[in-house]
Amino acid sequence: MNTTPSHTTPTPASAPDEAGPALDAVSLTALRAPAVRHLLALRAEHRLTRAHVHTTAQCLNVSDRTVWRWLAEATTTPATTAAPGARRSGRFEITSELRVLLAYWHGNASAVHRELLARARQAPAPAISPSPPADTDTDTDADASADASADASASGPAAPSPRPPRSALPGGAPLAAVPLLDPVPSLATFLRAVRRDLTAGERAGYRHGHQAARAHDVFATRPRMWRNEVWEADHVQAPLRVDADGTLVHPFVTWFIDCATKAITGLAVTPGTPTRASVLAALRSAIVPTAPYGPFGGLPAHVRFDRGRDFLSRTVTAALTTLDSDITVLPPYSPHLKGSIENLNHCATTMLFAALPGYTPTPRKPPKQPPRKRPDPPPAGPPMTFQAFTTELLSWATWWNTEHHPESLHGATPLQAWQTDPTPLREIPAADLWSFTLEDDARTRTLTSHGLRFRNRSYLADWMTGQAGRKVTVRFMPHHTHEIEVCDPHGHHLGTAHLADQATDEQLTALRHARNTRARRLRADAKAAERLRHERFAPATTPTPALRLNTITATEATRELSRYEEADLTALALPDLIPPAPPSADWATPDSLKARARPPTPNLASAPEHHDQETTP
Structure with missing residues (x-):
């Protein structure tokens, strides 16, 4: 019968892998050196196992591969035992020249590495003077080289060497801008250095421009104020088309939001491009505390908007100044500085516009993309009327103010936040408001x-x-x-x-x-007319000059040129057809102007007498 020996030692239970470090980062770094020295001692006694390395990695909150790398470095370089994992001075880093190349290749790190390799291959090799081989042909080769040099000197100056190429790679940067690295790091090392030395925002900026880097920035949150302290205003285009008197147009919404309570104080809908009249109409509805916007209203202390032409117009500026409201004009391309109204635009698109008939998602365009030249396709179904769209939008604004619970209000609705705020309102009668707007x-x-x-x-x-x-x-x-x-x-x-x-x-x-x-x-x-200007060229597969394909006959060219020449009245003018009369004899006229004048008219009284003298036999 098989029995288990009594002296058998039970296997200890392994520590859970999900256990987190019990010490801080400074203490864990200080424990690296004693741990590596202990592992080296176990290796010297031939008692080092993977379990020791795994336990050490768990205690130091690193991977097993990292501990094995520390042991390899300590074996080859004993000086690293004092600070395992410390940053070495000889590590490859991204320099300012490499940053310029990354910007040149728009963030393509692999292309930069290929250009570094090409630059290293084109670098001149160090001059080495080998000893001549011990055979009888050495003197003959030397004499032949001397004769060739003498012939070249006698025939004249040496021909210039071919000019080195401008770039090592097709479309690459000039050679003077590419640093010469010795040795060139591997592609894995170069990519690892790019990820380590460049932030995510810098990599996105090199790839898509400085505007793409803004998505990785950190922005502060403004402190919450009180009602009517700060308003924000903006236009938003609904991504759908409505029927406005038989014409399909994109409606624009102009609205104001109170930054403290997130309440929509007023809005105006424009079928088409908004104007300063849209801003004035929305401002009037925002100030007057009447339906359909509920009790929201009053005069704001500050109004914040971007640099739109409608908001910067003289009429809007004069109206806000008369109402004793400070105006804050934000710098261009800074939507993060008016986050409340931008969040309202996004919420309106996802919560309302996306559910309406004819909704067309707006594609994400790269920065500075030219506008579309083709018109929008017609909607699949019957479009909404402008009146129906306005009704839906006003209903959604009422729901936003009375039933929606924004996260920043901690469970309260904008109406509840407005009513619980004890700040007094500055109101103006509706009968007097029209004169200010x-x-x-x-x-x-x-x-x-x-x-x-x-x-x-x-x-x-x-x-x-x-x-x-x-x-x-x-x-x-x-x-x-x-x-x-x-x-x-x-x-x-x-x-x-x-x-x-x-x-x-x-x-x-x-x-x-x-x-x-x-x-x-x-x-x-x-x-x-554009078809007449259009030039067509033949495709080329070799480096040849461009070949035009718009061949016409000489008769067609003459006919078209004559039509344009007849339309040009300046070509029909003949200012030099009749030269000016000669100047008077007592005028001080330059010789150049005298030559351009017509000759003087002969005296008619003396002409018959001269004729008689010539015809008299």
């Missing part, structure tokens, strides 16, 4: 019997009856030319005036059709 004409006009003349148009209103000859001023919403607001010179509002001879809907439709027809004809003519 309208553009001033800065001119004094006179009411006539035909109404009020503004920008070569006539405006009428019923309240103008009996007030002809009164001095008034005009305030208006930009691009809203169908009506204007009329005030007296002191700023008191008199009433609204409407366009007198406004065209009917049928006339506007016919005019729009005529304009579209003319635009299509002009585009067709421009496309035909």
Whole structure:
């Protein structure tokens, strides 16, 4: 019967692999040297096993391969035993010259390594004077070389050596910019140095530009203030097209957000490109605390936006200055400085626009990509109307303010954060707000019997009856030319005036059709002209000059040139056809101008007498 000996030692249980280090990094580094010396002692006694190395690696929080490397370095270089794993001075590092090459190759580290290898191969070999072989042909070869040198000296100066190539690799950097390394590190060592010495942001910047490096930056978070302390404003284009009076357009949303409570204080929707009128309309809805935005409103202390032309317009700047709000204009290409409104734009795209009909995801474009020339494809289904889109957007804004729980509010909704904030509001009556958000004409006009003349148009209103000859001023919403607001010179509002001879809907439709027809004809003519300018060249497989393929006959070329010459009126002018009359004899005229004048007219009175003398026999 098989029995287990009593003297058999049980196998100790191995330590769990997931156990973390119990000491800090400084203590673990200090324990490296004693651990390596102990392992070397075990190796000298021929008692070193993999279990010892594995246990040491777990205690020092490194891998087994690292401990084996420390033992190999200590065996070959005993001086490294005092500081295993310490940084060596002879380690390959990325220098400033290599950084320039990485920028030249747009972050392609393998291409830089190939160029370093090519540069090392093209380096001149060190001069070595070998001893002549011990055979009888040595003197003969020396005499032949001497004769060849003598012949070359007699025939004249030596021919210049061929010029070295500009670059070692096709499309590479000049040789003067490539450092000569001796020896050139391996590709693995070079890539490891790039990952070690360059940050992720620097590698992304070399590859895609400085804007791509911003994704790896660290930004601070602004401290939370109180309501109406800071507002942020921006435009966002909805990635879909809506039906606006029979035309498919991209709607733009202009809105303001309170940075403290994350509440949408006001917005305006524009079917097409927004203008400063969009900013003024959104600002008016943000200040007045009425529906559909709930109790949010009041005058902001600071307003922050980017360098858009609409926000920097004189009208918007004057309105905010009149409302006693400080304006902060952010530097270009810095969306991280207005994170609240940028986060709102992103949330609107993912939470609302993505679920609407006709949504088209915006592709990620590399920096500074030229805009698309082809129009957007038509939507697959019937598009939304502009009114339906505005209804959905206002409903979503109400949901955002009353039911959404932003992470920065710690479980509260923007409405709850607004109502619990005790900061007093600076309000302005709605009846007085319109005057601050309208553009001033800065001119004094006179009411006539035909109404009020503004920008070569006539405006009428019923309240103008009996007030002809009164001095008034005009305030208006930009691009809203169908009506204007009329005030007296002191700023008191008199009433609204409407366009007198406004065209009917049928006339506007016919005019729009005529304009579209003319635009299509002009585009067709421009496309035909571009086809005439288009140059086609033959493909080449060898380095040859470019060969044009637009061959025409001499008759076609003469016909086309004559058509252009007839259209050029300057070519038809003949300023030197009739030379000027000769100057008077008492004028001090240069000889060069005298030669260009026509000869003097002969005296007609003496001509018959001279003729008689010649014909008299």
